[in-house]
Amino acid sequence: MWSFSAPLRGSKKWKLLVPEIFLDFVIERNREMSKVKYVTDLDGYEGPIELVSPYHYYMHTYWTLRDRWRRLLYAWIRRKPCDASATVVPERTVAGVPTSLYLTIAIGRTPLPEGGRIAVYFPLGFGGLAKYNSLMCFQGPDGQTGYGSRIRAQASRPDVKLTTLVHSTGSVFTCVEVIVEEGELMSGDRIEIVIGDPSCKPPVVGEKAKSYPFRVAIDYQGDDTFRPLLPNPVVTNVGNRARYLRCFAPATPKIGEPFSLRVVASDLMNHNPSYFYRGRVVLQTTTGKIEGPGEIEIPEDRHGTVEIDGIAVLNKGVTRIQVMDKINGIMGQTNPVCPEAAPEGLSLYYGEIHSHTELSDGGGIPEENFRWARDVEGLDFAALADHFEDPFSYNYTLEEKWKITREVTEQFNQPGRFVTLLGYEMVTLEGHRNVYFADGAGRMIVEGPGGEEVTMDNVFAKLAGTDYILIPHAPKFHGINWHTPHDPERQRLVEICSCWGISEEGGPLSVRHALDLGYKFGFTGGTDNHFAEPGNPDLGGITGVYARSLARGEIFEALMSRRTFATTGQRMIITFWVNGTFMGGELALDPETKREIVGRAIACEPIEKIEVIRNGEVSYSISGKGGLDVSFRWDDGDDLSELVPQRELTDERFVYYYMRVETVDGSVGWSSPVWVHEKSR
Template identity: 30%
Template sequence: MTAAALALLGLALLACAEEPDTAPTPGAIPSGSSAKPEIVAMLRAADDAPYHAADAGGRAWLERDEDQLPYSVVSTPDRFRIVFEVGPLGIATGGGIYLQVSPFWDWSTPQTEVSDALGYTQILVDDPSIEFRAATLDQQLLGIEVTGRALVAGERLEILYGAGPAGAMTDRYAERDSPFWVAVDGDGDGVRRVLVDSPTIDVRPGPARTLLFQVPSVARPGDAVRLTLAFVDARRNTAIDFEGEVRFPDAPTGIELPEVLRFEAADRGTRSIEVRVHEAGVYRLVAQSGDLRVDANPLLVSAEGPRVLWGDLHGHTNLSDGTGVPEDYFRYARDVSGLDVVALTDHDHWGMLPLAQHEDLWEEIETQTRRFHEPGRFVTLLGYEWTSWIYGHRHVLYFEDQGRVYDSVEERYETPQSLWKALADAGEPALTFAHHSGGGPIATDWEIPPDPRFEPLVEIVSIHGSSEAYGAPGAIYDPVPGHFVRDALDRGYRLGFLGSGDRHDGHPGAYQRDPPEGGLAAILAETLSREAVLEALRERRVYATNGARILLRTALAGHPMGSEIPVNETGTLSGSLYLSVIAPAPLESVELVRSGRVVDGVDLEGRMEVTLMREVEGLEAGEYLYLRVLQRDGGAAWSSPFFVTE
């Protein structure tokens, strides 16, 4: 087996105004960055590989024994019989068959060495004249090399994955159609190709472990508000088999709550109901099922102030390097996380079947995005991730039903400028967002100014951590100094902040509290529509959290966050800075960041609600100002900056 052969199967499994005139030389590597040109070279080599007609020849399917269920269960040893039938052109001596089990997240690596260990795999053949050599080649990758005579059309072999007493461990995350990727090198030249119809199995969730309870953050007196309740297992998979009751103890006056909410089998673990609120105030609702008692995020009922739409605009499914299918991704966002806005952003060229090369996959994303879009109830955005391993990753969002995947691996779309030009030429409303800019998989190259027509915001926090500033709380792993969001602001870029999950577990909007991991966008818009969301994002009326549903309001000299505020006739700006926070957990502190430095802070002493005023003086053109709020449990929120202009 050649190194090139290994790369070609495992290539996707290593993992996420005026037009600017700064244009890098195509193929140039930014200095001081974490650019990975070797990955781009590998992907292009795979695209240019000389595939033989026998590559990807044959078919494979999964057979379950009589004593087995037709599905698997999360985090449970199981046994899988994958049958492969040789295609019409056969498989030459030196060729092979390959099994790639999903590397996301806990599947056992198939191995042939230790019979009583997890992942032990046997290769069974009916004809003893078939000779082969099987070995683990990489993460969850097994190669079966034909060492004797060539295999002829119609011959079969069985791959018994989990053949030993320990079985093979299934993934921790539930999903439909979890793939067992099978690939074939038909002519023995070291180049293999994946069977697009490789077998799959459904992985079902475990028993209900906890209850998630989400409510809107802002409503008006007299509004009908939606309560979203979902039972989930230990890994936040939807507990689809749950049946039982939920009550609302200590219900406050001013809101109409049912005495009992019944979960039937047909509800598959989730319920969404509307209740009416009559009186202004802050509501902290509690739901109880048996001994399980959980709090919802706070609900502010007020005739004043903007509404908050909670969104997760960045996530993945098994169409690239994540878990689950698009349909279930959108359903989880709506019915479990209770989000208002969501986008699915699978990679353009980072998966077993690259999105940019398989129109049917992109069409499936378009179809499910349209299917779940319900203005006034739930807004879906079409998107994908432009996965540049040179300039940094950006996700692209469209605000209509259709859009195009511009492939970062193609030379004509390999730079941010070429991406923005393509979007401009298409003439459709779209936005791009740099993410994990401070490090992680790859840092953002801030030498290239973001195009203000398409990039008014930056994703400051996600499952990878915070890219706010080097050394800031909760900072991203593998940090690269000079590439954080503050570094971009210090260059004069006017970027608002949003968070999003970048989750690969099929759970958009999920928030892990210990340690805090996640990301949400709090979009300030009065109506729930694509048009209103686009307007708010363009105007930077948005703030970021790491998943905690913190209600944050702020204004400087009467201007909302994200504003560009001109200096007065003296060349400076002074004014009152207003802050209001209503938090789901005790607050630790609030800090004021001015032009790259923390210049003020208040110990909030565990309060859940706080209103503050500060006078800010002597701001000059080119300065920026934003607020960072921290909870004691690690939850955090960042306002979009105020920008001082001439």
């Protein structure tokens, strides 16, 4: 025998006795496995499971299961509803709190015979993000205790025998199938599906405060001809206890002009507004002066989010407003407010225009998308960017989705308070691109089954006659072909950061490479979130635009003019000029003229450094020295004629400059570039 010991809680030790023959077997088995190459192609594979790459096993399971059930869901939403009904209790749950759900299907006039099936397609994210890609999120009634929440089904008739199958790859995809093995269910009979059987552990419904609709259907003949039960049973998940305050103010208001301050009492689950919050807050400044109300009572029926009116800043420099709730022991501070930062005639507005909902491959309804942007993130503008290609139309038909998108976008557009843009994402354009329209009508160019695919060869022709902007996104992560047809009057911006990461630099797919080729892209930041949460700071970036007013036409004009900057989520104020030309602009200079480059960054966290990128390289850098408000001026005296190479894709000659800001917490911000041409002699 061979023994070894290890410490266990303090000075105690445990001892394990292992037969030498077993150890020899383990050592030899490990030696054999170390020589084996994992199997990665699972199509038709019937060999030992231990030879399969764990990653490829998961992905094969995920894509196979999800694709099958999405196809079935795609078909059943297009069929006539059956006469059964479904309800769920409780209808309201709390973010992050484990809760068992009881889903009841009442059989209608049509009996459910032996061999018939019920399918329940779970909403995205149900089960919690901690188990987003976990095969142990849910299990059937015979699953091992402690490994995932059990799901079981029981019929009201004791002579009916059911089998419950759980198809799940975690909260990213779950579908439950209940099969009638013996007997028949008649009108008035019921099947109860328990999600989180008390014999095991209940699931976390989700961290996100939003609606979770379950799509339920019955296949009466057992031949995959499912028919939906309508309306869908819905669970509404609400925010947990408030742990801190999030505070949002206009970035560049006029001195003395009253504005509204958005305050959100947020939980720690997902920055959700606390549904049960009530409190009393007071305002004070750390820098600058304000006038406005003293104490503000926030009643519980505001559910954790409120606008405080009648506040004004009294100085042109930087003001930061603290909001304190001494009763609940929580506080927060606004983004920096600085009236002098905006160029004459312009104001700075924050927005996020890349968000998905259950209209395509996300969760949450379109209305929740805009409420989150306006009431939770305090954004000035937002948009939907759902997919419309046929594989993404499994919850709704393409026509239904476009109708809902246009109606909800128009419903939430409130000039002067909150602006919405009409748009969507297309995935077939040699890389992903989003299109946004100047009006509320737009044009849907994605076609249904059998329709012509949208490509970079035909997209500009298909959109001709509309006023739109086309924006590539996540090029470094989704892949892109920069050597495709390009309209510089329409493809004006690129999404430089999102939940996928930063696409600024790093090879031929990067934004810098596109600029070097000759593209004149301004920058946007987005989340590309799939939970109807534009601007969620955990999910990616936001965009700052300098516009004449908060109206749809003016926001669109600012995007087209590239008066934009992007950040990874932090609400900075960034300004950048080259010889008096503001970011996004172009100018021509004599070769001997110096470029006077001026920039300023006002951040929420101490600034680590500021860099100026010239033709893809860092040409100037200063330390932020931990300051929150850093300005610089750099005179670039290098000969302009040596800095303007002929660009491969456009044959133009120019040098481009942009500003990059980093703060100590790792946040990054980018101004849009300025392009400098050499004056012709």
